[in-house]
Amino acid sequence: MDAKKVIENLKQRFPNEPEYHQAVEEVLGTIEEEYNKHPEFDKVNLIERLCIPDRIYQFRVTWMDDKGNIQTNMGYRIQHNNAIGPYKGGIRFHKSVNLGILKFLAFEQTFKNSLTTLPMGGAKGGSDFSPRGKSSAEVMRFCQAFMLELTRHIGPDCDVPAGDIGVGGREVGYMFGAYKKYTRQFQGVLTGKGIEFGGSLIRPEATGYGTVYFLRAMLKTKGQEIKGKKVLISGAGNVAQYAAEKVLQLGGIPMTMSDSDGYIYDPEGIDRQKLDYIFEIKQVNRGRIKEYLDKYPQAKYVEGQKPWFEKADIALPCATQNELNEEAAKALVANGVIAVAEGANMPTTPGAIKVFQDAKILYSPGKASNAGGVSVSGLEMSQNSERLSWTSEEVDAKLLWIMENIHENCVKYGTEADGYVNYVKGANVAGFMKVAKAMMAQGVF
Numbered sequence: 078m079d080a081k082k083v084i085e086n087l088k089q090r091f092p093n094e095p096e097y098h099q100a101v102e103e104v105l106g107t108i109e110e111e112y113n114k115h116p117e118f119d120k121v122n123l124i125e126r127l128c129i130p131d132r133i134y135q136f137r138v139t140w141m142d143d144k145g146n147i148q149t150n151m152g153y154r155i156q157h158n159n160a161i162g163p164y165k166g167g168i169r170f171h172k173s174v175n176l177g178i179l180k181f182l183a184f185e186q187t188f189k190n191s192l193t194t195l196p197m198g199g200a201k202g203g204s205d206f207s208p209r210g211k212s213s214a215e216v217m218r219f220c221q222a223f224m225l226e227l228t229r230h231i232g233p234d235c236d237v238p239a240g241d242i243g244v245g246g247r248e249v250g251y252m253f254g255a256y257k258k259y260t261r262q263f264q265g266v267l268t269g270k271g272i273e274f275g276g277s278l279i280r281p282e283a284t285g286y287g288t289v290y291f292l293r294a295m296l297k298t299k300g301q302e303i304k305g306k307k308v309l310i311s312g313a314g315n316v317a318q319y320a321a322e323k324v325l326q327l328g329g330i331p332m333t334m335s336d337s338d339g340y341i342y343d344p345e346g347i348d349r350q351k352l353d354y355i356f357e358i359k360q361v362n363r364g365r366i367k368e369y370l371d372k373y374p375q376a377k378y379v380e381g382q383k384p385w386f387e388k389a390d391i392a393l394p395c396a397t398q399n400e401l402n403e404e405a406a407k408a409l410v411a412n413g414v415i416a417v418a419e420g421a422n423m424p425t426t427p428g429a430i431k432v433f434q435d436a437k438i439l440y441s442p443g444k445a446s447n448a449g450g451v452s453v454s455g456l457e458m459s460q461n462s463e464r465l466s467w468t469s470e471e472v473d474a475k476l477l478w479i480m481e482n483i484h485e486n487c488v489k490y491g492t493e494a495d496g497y498v499n500y501v502k503g504a505n506v507a508g509f510m511k512v513a514k515a516m517m518a519q520g521v522f
């Protein structure tokens with residue numbers, strides 16, 4: 078394979094999908110050497126078959142708002158690759174959603190799911206519908222309309238969606254209810270379900286907790302620990318909240334949280350009580366992060382900015398793609414940050430990754446460090462198949478084992494001659510090899 082040629086070809090065939098090109102470029106650049114050690118891969122054009130999704134569903138979603146107006150949105154499901162297990166990946170509801178973004182996420186998901194050691198293929202879906210500012214009744218009607226179409230493409234042994242940006246327990250509940258009504262089947266067809274109807278304990282916490290378990294494993298390679306370290310966190314959603322919770326449990330000090338309008342910085346650190354208030358603002362009231370200052374006026378709120386220019390030891394980007402650019406990376410390095418672990422998917426731009434790697438600081442890509450969410454989704458599928466529920470301790474222990482195992486694999490495949498661990502290369506090569514071997518064994522399709 079000539080990675081550059083493959084990427085050029087994909088750019089020509091699928092223009093206007095910059096996030097998809099970016100994700101493919103990052104992976105191909107790091108697996109090229111390993112791929113070319115296996116001439117049998119190229120003989121069956123494995124690389125194109127791995128980069129181009131198995132299939133894409135696109136559909137119109139029609140629903141009625143509270144005023145009686147008929148609204149339309151686009152719905153999508155990308156079934157990227159099912160070589161190692163049923164398609165698996167989240168659903169995103171956000172106004173920015175388009176085909177290119179979902180293709181990047183489904184591509185990444187394939188490698189991430191492979192890394193977890195669980196039998197899951199890669200997929201992603203969503204809509205340009207934003208739950209922000211909508212009533213719960215509107216969200217429910219939208220979810221029911223979305224599932225009217227998606228139901229026919231998913232199933233417990235075929236494709237099992239989950240949550241992502243804009244899709245939490247409420248939305249998964251409505252989608253599950255709709256699937257059940259349309260099919261008359263009670264099946265483990267979505268993960269992230271409520272605990273009363275087949276959800277797994279620790280699933281809401283899993284992505285954030287897993288990111289911090291991964292961070293702890295990275296720090297350990299340098300004889301460092303989280304205790305006493307100041308941590309910049311972006312986002313204030315599911316991933317960010319539980320990352321902050323685990324940082325606190327391990328003795329670290331979260332300093333910032335953010336949403337798409339701006340960030341808060343608390344010079345005294347965000348403690349348990351303050352984090353509870355953030356949970357209340359975001360989960361109960363579905364409010365904005367700036368409301369933090371109503372109760373804690375010693376903090377500052379910076380409108381329209383990202384938290385990366387504050388001084389700290391660790392950064393955890395947990396909001397969205399491309400939220401940490403080269404300029405921000407330079408500031409973090411200059412301010413003495415020793416580790417960056419991604420809770421979000423592809424939050425760091427290619428230029429920023431280079432800054433971290435050139436500075437030889439610890440840096441992990443989301444497909445490794447945020448794999449805890451899909452891992453516990455995989456465990457939810459196992460529990461649904463067994464028709465049993467495991468305890469929090471059991472699930473948490475399995476999550477910890479998986480995150481440490483992913484870390485070990487990154488070290489195994491990503492350690493460079495000078496001893497620096499290139500976690501991007503480690504994650505990509507380890508994730509790729511398993512999928513490639515499965516595809517080779519299953520014939521050409």
Ligand code: NDP
Binds near residue numbers: 447
């Ligand atoms: P949520 O919807 O719960 O939270 C997203 C947070 O990010 C919100 O604070 C939101 O602010 C902010 N945000 C969203 N879009 C933007 C933007 N364009 N610019 C700045 N801030 C933004 O989502 P999750 O926490 O579930 O997901 C966060 C990231 O983690 C995503 O990249 C997702 O793909 C990834 N991820 C999630 C997993 C999960 O289990 N949920 C699993 C693995 C990865 P606002 O309220 O203003 O929209």
